[in-house]
Amino acid sequence: MADLLFYTFAFLTLACAALVVINKNAVNAAMFLIVSLVGVAGLFVLLDAALLAFVLLLVYAGAVVALFLFIIMLLDTTPGAMKPFKAATMIASTVGGALLVVGVLSLYHRAQFPAAAAPVAAPTLKAYAEQLFTTYLLPVQVVGFMLLIAMLGVIVLSKKFAVPEDVS
Amino acid sequence: MTTQTLQAIADTNEWWAIAPEMLLACSALALLVLEIVLPRAQHRFIPHFAFATQATIFILLVGGVYSEYEGLTTFGGLLQHSATGHVARVFFMLSSLLVCFLATICLPRTKMPRVEFYHILLAVTAALMLLAQSNHFVMFFVALETVTVGFYILVSYGRENALTLEAGLKYLVLGALSSAIMLFGIVLLYGAVGRVATFAGGVHNGFEFGTVANFLHQHPDNFLATAGALLVLGGVAFKIGAFPFQVWIPDVYQGAPTPVTAFLAVSSKAAGFAVLLTLVLNVFSPLQAVLVPVLSLMAAATIIFGNLSALTQRNTKRLMGLSGVSHAGYLLLGVTAALTVPWAAGAVWFYLFTYLLASMAVFGVMAYVGGPDDAGQELQHYEYLARNRPFLGGVLAVGVGSLAGIPPLAGFMGKLLLFVAAFQAHLYWLLAVAVGGVVVSIYYYFGWIKAAYFESWRPPGPKPEAPAPVPAAPSWVGVVTLTALALATVLLGFYQEPLTSWLQLK
């Protein structure tokens, strides 16, 4: 049962990711991204990381992809405007990607793992909280600042400044 | 996890140890508050406030106020406070102060809001300081990404200019790509290390630098970990603009506003090298057999590429970018040497300081010479500079001379230290490449001096109708700052004592 679920989710993830890459329409690509993310969330659940799956869907499907869709609609780029790939780009990408795949796969074959995982209970919400607010308190603070910067940045980049901002 | 262990971990959160960073972050927040609180007419004082806090922190750091934590790890192993970390803090603080100075020249020419710029600058500097002291891959990545996100915004800050946005987009795509690659490397390392640490019965964390180093000591031939290390180094190579990750440099340097270009050239590059030194010397040192050829090939390619592509540049910002690539190559030479010659790490920092002084002097001149069109600054705009503004001409000569490594100036001492280190490390062929690079670099740096000093350089014929406009006269702050930078560059060439004893160059 579990392995069936795994293969389903893995297929969903990879197939939809491939569709993101090759789809001509940006809106469709964003849609496939969502489905792919659902697959990833499923993989997370199988790893006993239900919380991560939840957060992933919330943040990505709920916010990031929604943002993407919003921007795509806003910019109204004509669908199907994708030009055919140049031969050179195609070859370079294929070779580069194939090398990458072969490299990563061979890497895993050379680094053999024993099949057994460590016996640990599925982490609870409390466990995450404990980690985040003791060991990783400093990164949490830093990430907070990063979000602030990002917010300010988006404002600066998007707001209209009709008049010179301040006296000089 | 019991309450006691949690308590024990929480106890290691020594906030006082990162007081400078916190102070910076708080003053960054204070800037935003001030913008709301102060009436509009008073907004011009906000940059002064940023200046003042930074200067205070800089003085405190130089005074060694926060050095009591040196050699300790805090935050449960997230940070390690070392002498080098302290050096990095001072470096980033100084660089940030000077970028503030450049911003006061350049920002008023645009319609962009200023307070946010200083806010981001301060926050990014704080993150840079944490990055240089991080001892844990989670902390490392989070700090690095904070810096990167800050830079995405800063690079595209002059958004009225399409070139700036284009630069921002290029930096964003390539930066995110390098982050993703680096992240994958970190994950691989965690996978390789964490497993063994658990099997050995320890509770070590697969992200900690010490654990990774221990693991690599025991398994220097672990394929997964080696691949992870190389991917991480690839991400770092992007930051320092080493070959083949230098593609973004000329475009981004040209398009970004001049203060940001300076910030990228100095702080971002130095951060890359601070991280690279930590990783190569402390974490990945057991992988020497792989690292030495990779690093030295990268250094050679970087030197060759940087110098050759800078040869034909007429745009000064691209020139600074591509010559900066070659400087990264010389520094990589130092890093490679540091694997076998311990004092070379100090030499790298010495070089970075001389690079900071010289680059900032040159960028200061560029900020005055560059008019409203920030990205289109060409060599011919410098014609008659030495006659019209002898002061700027002098500063430019000192700065460019130091970058070229011309002897009485600080840059030469930096190169000398690196070359001696390389010789001691038996990197002969690499040294030959570096020497060739220096000779080539003389050509294009000399071209810049030529543009500013040697008149009637162009062949006889009809002169262009409109001569280059005379750049604005520097304010007294500008005069003082640029004089200080130039004098420091000259004096450091003759007398290195304060810096060498502080860097413990042995």
Add this chain to the structure above:
Amino acid sequence: MITPVLAVIGLNTYLHVAALLFALGFIGVLLRKNTLVVFMCLELMLIASTIALAAFSKFNGTLDGNVFVFFILTIAAAEVAVGLAIIVALFRQRHTVQLEELNHLKH
């Protein structure tokens, strides 16, 4: 309490999925010219890392990997926000999102 998945599937399979996803994202970044799609592919690369991270974390029996995923998701979100802002600002000036048309910086 071992989850059946890891007993049946094993770590390697998980990592294959992650690696393939990473490679797909990488190819997409190289191949696509539409900046928005390029951005999505970058997100795929980050997600691929999180899959590997969660699997390693489970396999190692430590929580750190999972916690790191939190940070990665946050960072990715911030990156997307800034990136889209830049793309929108650029679109207002150039009316294009195609990378190859954004070549006004001299080479």
Add this chain to the structure above:
Amino acid sequence: MPSNAQLLQLAIATPLGAALVIALGLPKRFATKLAAVAFTVPALIALWLWAQFPAEGASHYQFLSTHDTGLAAGLGISLKLGLNGISLPMFLLAAIVGLAAGLYALRSGAERLKLYLTLLLIMHGGLLGVFASVDIFFFYFFHELALIPTFIMVGIWGGRDRNYAAMKLTIYLTVGAMLSLIGLIALYVKSGAHSFDLMALKEAIAHQGLAAATQKNIFGLLMFGFGILVSLWPLHTWAPLGYGAAPSSAAMLHAGVLKKFGLYGLIQIALPLLPAGAAWWAWKLALLAGVGNVLVVGFVTIAQRDLKQMLGYSSVMHMGYCFLGLACLSVVGTGGVVLLMVAHGLSVALLFMLATSVHHRTHTFDLAEMGGLAQKTPVLAGFFVAATMASIGLPGFANFWGELTIFVALWKFSPGLTAVAVAGVVISAIYGLRAAARIFFGPPSEQLAKVTAEHPPADLGWLERLPALILLAALLFFGFYPKALSQPVDQTLNPAPVERILPVHPSPPRT
């Protein structure tokens, strides 16, 4: 009264300090006065130190002082100043030529005079530093300090081809400097002395020796690195071009003094520290210098029509004698090189100066367009003929002793090369005398007659005569009393372990 060591420091610090003060914005009328003082002080100190130099038993450095600039602990680099019997004459030369060049510059009325004086002062300070440095790093450092202003001066105040010349000069000399820097670093690392101090290096190498292959490599680096700087054939092409374009004072200092840096480095550093390397390279060096510098360049010199180009080529040719003297690897030859370096420095500086004076009056450097100037400017003609005689090596001038000593040493090394060298003297007599004759005697060309009709040429004024007199007096003094130079040189070369370190001179290859 400061000690002699402090005086030595003062001599170097005065021009550099004055340059800094002028650069920081001293008004022009003070700047010229300060510059005059700064050019005079080192000359007076040099004379005083020369008088103070012990007459006997001074095989080691005198007037020593050491300062740590911050690299002593880490790298063993410290500012160690002192003079031995070889560096004393060179120091004196630098001080005298510097004074003459400085005085000439003050009256030259160059545009942007303050910048000109600043650069010339830096150059002067660097030159004095080169010959007073015991630390080989600072030896190099001061050389570069003196070299950089040359590029800028050529570029700003140079003649017709200044931009091309400045660039070519820069690239060639940078290559030479980098090669020699790597050679010096190699010496430092391989000696294991952990010090750039020449005395410490000597001690370390005497103690443990250097492998012959290492010596060979390092000597090769130094020979070609220094060789480019001294215009060793075939890497000499920058010299005539550069001197042709350089403003007079810069040409005086560079051709007169700075160019000797490479030879001086070979004598002080390469020969005593790398005897096996020297032995391996000696014949190759001698052939390059003898055939290339003396014969080939000699004939090229004869073909020159431009006065400054001719002087540039002749200076390249005379460097050939110096290389030949070095290649003898004997005390006599080395001593001869020092004598010739001083004498040539004085005479070539005088010639470059007078060439500019001629140009002021004729508005041309083309020898074919001159003639008959002696009637209008007899003093200038007198000086020029005297300087030419000195440069050819006529007895009574210092050059004679230098060349004679070298020929004596060369005879022992290779009679064939001696013949080449003597042929070189004939060549230099041909072009030297012909140039003097073209300029000053015979009928003036039509063009010149027109120019002189518009601007009747005045004879040398006192401000021009003073530097010329200083240089000529020195030439004559050393010509009639060579012991003043040879005594300190002898002291350092003879009792010192040079004889022991220098190998028995290698026999010429049999054919």
